[in-house]
Amino acid sequence: MRITILGASGFIGRHLAGALRARGDDVVAASLRDPAQAAAACEGSSAIVNLAGAPVSRRWTAAHKREIERSRVDLPRAFIDALKGLTDRPAQYVSASAIGYYGTSETATFTEASPPGSGFLAGVCVGWEAEAARARELGLRVAVVRTGLVLGADGGALAKLLPIYKLGFGGVVASGEQWYSWIHVDDHVGIYLRALDGFDGILNATAPNPVRNKDFTTAFGAAVHRSTFLPTPALAISLILGEGAVLVTGGQRVIPEATLASGYRFKYSTIGAALDAIVSS
Numbered sequence: 001m002r003i004t005i006l007g008a009s010g011f012i013g014r015h016l017a018g019a020l021r022a023r024g025d026d027v028v029a030a031s032l033r034d035p036a037q038a039a040a041a042c043e044g045s046s047a048i049v050n051l052a053g054a055p056v057s058r059r060w061t062a063a064h065k066r067e068i069e070r071s072r073v074d075l076p077r078a079f080i081d082a083l084k085g086l087t088d089r090p091a092q093y094v095s096a097s098a099i100g101y102y103g104t105s106e107t108a109t110f111t112e113a114s115p116p117g118s119g120f121l122a123g124v125c126v127g128w129e130a131e132a133a134r135a136r137e138l139g140l141r142v143a144v145v146r147t148g149l150v151l152g153a154d155g156g157a158l159a160k161l162l163p164i165y166k167l168g169f170g171g172v173v174a175s176g177e178q179w180y181s182w183i184h185v186d187d188h189v190g191i192y193l194r195a196l197d198g199f200d201g202i203l204n205a206t207a208p209n210p211v212r213n214k215d216f217t218t219a220f221g222a223a224v225h226r227s228t229f230l231p232t233p234a235l236a237i238s239l240i241l242g243e244g245a246v247l248v249t250g251g252q253r254v255i256p257e258a259t260l261a262s263g264y265r266f267k268y269s270t271i272g273a274a275l276d277a278i279v280s281s
Contacts, residue, residue, distance in 0.1 A: 002026040003196065004042045004090070006079075007051035011155025012096075012147075012188060016049065019189045032075045039082035047092035047196050048140075050076060050132070056098075056121070057157065060243040065120060073127040080134045093140045094195045095132035099148045099181055099206060101125035104250030106177055111257040112146070112202040120243070143195035148206035148254060152185035153278050162279070165220050171230035176214030178251030181206040184268040184277065194264045203264075204256040211271050213251070223275035 003020055007013045008029035017027045030041035032052035042048050054071040058064065076095070083089060102110040103117015116122050125146075135142050151158045164170055183191075183206050191205045211219070221228035238249075256264075268274035 001046035001196070002028065002044060003047050003049060004028045004030055004038075004045040005049045005051060006030055006032045006038055007053070007096075010051060011152065012150065012185070012192075013051050014155075015152070015185050015189045016051070016192050019193060023193075032071070032079060035075055035078035036082045038079055039086065042083065042090055043086050044088045045090045047090050047094065049192065049196070050079075050093070050095045052076075053096065057247060060120075065243075069124050069127070072124055073131055076128065076131040077134075080131060080138070083135070083138055089138060089140065091140060092143070092196060092198070093132060093135040094143045094145065094192060095128070097125050097129050097132075097144050097146045099146050099204065099252050099254045101129070101146055102252050102254065104178075104246060104252055106179065106251065108253065110252055110254045112204055112259075113257070119246070121246070141198065141200045143199045144202050145191060145195055145205050146202065146254075147188065148181035148183050148204070148210075150185055150188050150205075151182055151274055151278060153281055156185070158278065161220070162224070165224045165226055165228070168226040169230050170217060170221055170224075170226065170228040171232055172214050172217050172228070173232045174213070174249040176212060176217065176231075178213050178249060179210050179253040180213055180216045181210040181252055181254035182216070182271060182274070183207050184274040187266050187268055190267070191259060191264055194259075194262055199262060201258065203259045203262065204254055205259070206254045206256050207266055207271075207274070208256060208260065208269050209271070210253050210255075213248075216271060219271045219275050222272065223279045 030038040054067045100121030217228045
């Protein structure tokens with residue numbers, strides 16, 4: 001297949017492009033910053049994967065919140081509109097989303113069938129997915145991948161935490177009771193491949209066994225053979241990220257019910273195995 005990836009230069013995009021090429025697919029990289037040009041790059045492709053979006057793991061100023069929303073809602077809207085002009089449109093549109101769709105909770109369990117939560121991220125995800133769904137009006141199958149905390153040595157949050165933990169400065173964040181719905185990057189890519197191979201609907205890209213932050217911390221320390229006795233207070237996170245602190249002090253217990261039902265089998269279903277594999281790679 002010929003696949004156009006929007007956001008191919010990012011952490012997930014690099015891994016996905018490599019996996020597609022390894023199985024014999026052609027990959028075309030395009031930027032969503034110019035929706036019309038990105039749509040033109042999709043002419044003759046079998047599928048589109050939209051991974052584009054402004055980073056969320058930084059301080060949420062009013063301007064950055066607007067950019068988060070613009071990159072996930074406004075630009076995809078213009079992109080889908082531009083696809084209408086193609087004579088040889090792709091058959092499949094796979095869009096990233098996030099488990100921020102569900103809001104945060106220390107007690108609830110969420111699946112793909114759960115309703116959206118409240119808050120800024122949930123609202124962005126609802127708009128993001130609504131724009132993806134518009135591709136059905138053009139005759140495309142649409143799959144949406146709701147991403148959790150993606151773990152890999154060369155990108156994402158873990159790449160920033162790894163040097164800290166290796167020095168023995170890791171520790172529980174805030175209360176430590178917040179849920180982390182994590183996924184190894186290899187499984188995350190595997191779910192995108194499953195979506196590309198004809199899936200229509202929602203897939204949670206989270207491992208079947210989410211953990212609380214305190215258990216994530218313990219497993220991380222064990223993987224790097226270091227102690228984890230230096231806690232990070234919630235106030236410190238808030239001072240750094242502002243409203244965006246909810247990314248690490250809040251949490252969701254998300255189960256990949258539809259993903260498992262689709263036939264996908266996880267390579268890494270426990271946090272210990274995932275972290276051990278990453279640290280030893």
